Amino acid sequence: MTAIPGVARLHVVEGISMLRPHAAVFDKTLKGFEDHQRARHLSSGTIKGRTRIARQVQAFSDGYPWEPAWNHAMFDRWSAMLADQVATSTLRGYQSDLSLYLTYLSDPAYEWPQVCMETFGMFAGFALRDLNAVRHAQEYIGQPSGNRPLSRPEIKKLFGQMDPEIKRLRAAGHKGALAAARDLAMLTTMYAWGLRRRETARLETHDWRRQAKLPEFGDYAGLAVRWGKAAGPGMPPKRRMVISVWPWAVQTVRLYMEHIRPLFYADRPDDGVMFPTERDEMISERAVNQRFQHWRELAELPDCLGPHCLRHTYVTRLIEAGYDGQFVTEQVGHSHAATTAIYTALSSDFKNLKVREFLDAAEEAQLAAAFARADAEADMDDDFSDQTADELVGTGQTRRT
Structure with missing residues (x-):
């Protein structure tokens, strides 16, 4: 009975010489790893991110995975270098991506260890369970000072200074008045519907819904979120319906949709984007960060605060208002109530x-x-x-x- 060759045998054919064999075999391992990840139906962005980490470690070590350069000391140096540059959660993600690649590479079923021994006479694989990696000992590993709800005075300062600034820009004939009015509606939507940055940036006008039991909200009684956080790496975005709860927020969005947003389309067809830019495109997540930073600085709020704090504030305000915990969990799209509890910081x-x-x-x-x-x-x-x-x-x- 003829044995079926592993993946490595399909990429490295016996008897065919390679130019720069170490680099060639490394590229072939990454190609096989990409196919392995794609077979799990992971997104191209996730796969590219994981192969990018493997290439970064190869450049950092100046060696290849089958060589002694890839050892525990190198892994610790690489992790220590990143520890001063990225958040804890990001570092843990990078370490996890590298471990997935090494797990694939060390699996005998794919025959990379055998091919490396035959081609280079070595395969210095090490036990992945012994890596000195960041422990995931708790659900929340973010920055406590930044990812927190805004206090009521902070919310008042943030939104209270936006309308006067918009009027000032408009009176001065400043071209930024239109973008400022859009920002007011955008940040209001993030706060009043508990949205993430990507969920907000990719909203379209048809995402708003009517609700039979909430006729007073008209066309803005519900918001269909189509770009929620995926349940796992490479999985499609989660969808949810967020029910409107605050009449003042609905009124702000309605005014924006009727009087402000049409000005972005005075010279071009309406493409349905909820928060367009003056360059005829959908606002980016990076731009959401920048616009929040702009208004945060004008309000003289702490630099540690980011747009995600508005989502934390939304959860806290609903709990304080007496809404059921399960309702709040479904509103923000969490799978578990324990995750929602992390967002909550009830006021004094x-x-x-x-x-x-x-x-x-x-x-x-x-x-x-x-x-x-x-x-x-x-x-x-x-x-x-x-x-x-x-x-x-x-x-x-x-x-x-």
Whole structure:
């Protein structure tokens, strides 16, 4: 029975010499890894990102995966270099991408170890479980100072200074007035519907929906989010329907759609983009960051705050308003309520209110118990008095008034 050759045998054909064999075999391992990832139906962006990490490590080590240069010390140096440049979650993602490539490369079923031994006389694979990688010990590993809800005074400062600035730009005939008015609607949408940057940037006008039980919101009673965060690497975006909850936000979006957005299409056909730019294109995620930064600086808010904080603020405000936890989880598209809890940072006023409600309830319960005891004692006194009177009558004695 003829054995079926592994993937490596399909890329490195025995008896055919290669120009610069080390670089050639490395490229072929990456080609096989790409096919391996594509077979799992992962997106091209995810696959390119993972192969890019492998190429970066090869350049950093100045060696190849089958050589002694790829060892634990090199992995630690590479990770330490990145630790000062990227966030913890990003570093963990890079380490995971590299581990996936090494897992594929070390799998005997693909025959890369055998081919490397035959071609170069070495294969210095090491145990992936022993890599000194970032531990995923908890759900949240972001930056505590940045990814937090904005306080009510901060929200007031952020949005409160936008309308006067728009009026100032308009009065001065500044071309930035139109973009500023768009920014007001865009940041309002992020805050009032709890959206991420990509979800906001890729919105289109047809994503707004009517809801039969919310006629007062008209065409803006619901928002179909089509570009939600995927459930896993390479998977398609998750979709969800976000129900409108704040009338003031609906009014802001309605005014933008009726009076501001049409100005972007005065000289061109309407392409349905919710937040277009003056260059006739959809606003980018990077531009969302830049526009938030612009308004954050004008409001003199901390530099650590980013647009994602508006999503955190949305979750917190819904919880404070008394909305059911499961409703909030579905609104923001989380798979688990525990993830939603990470976004929540209840204000001191809300906490004080809850404590006050608890103390008032406890006091009322104590008063009710005291009144119940008093009533019971009064009933006992009445029974005792009646019984005593009967006894006195029976012995011929009378009670004085």
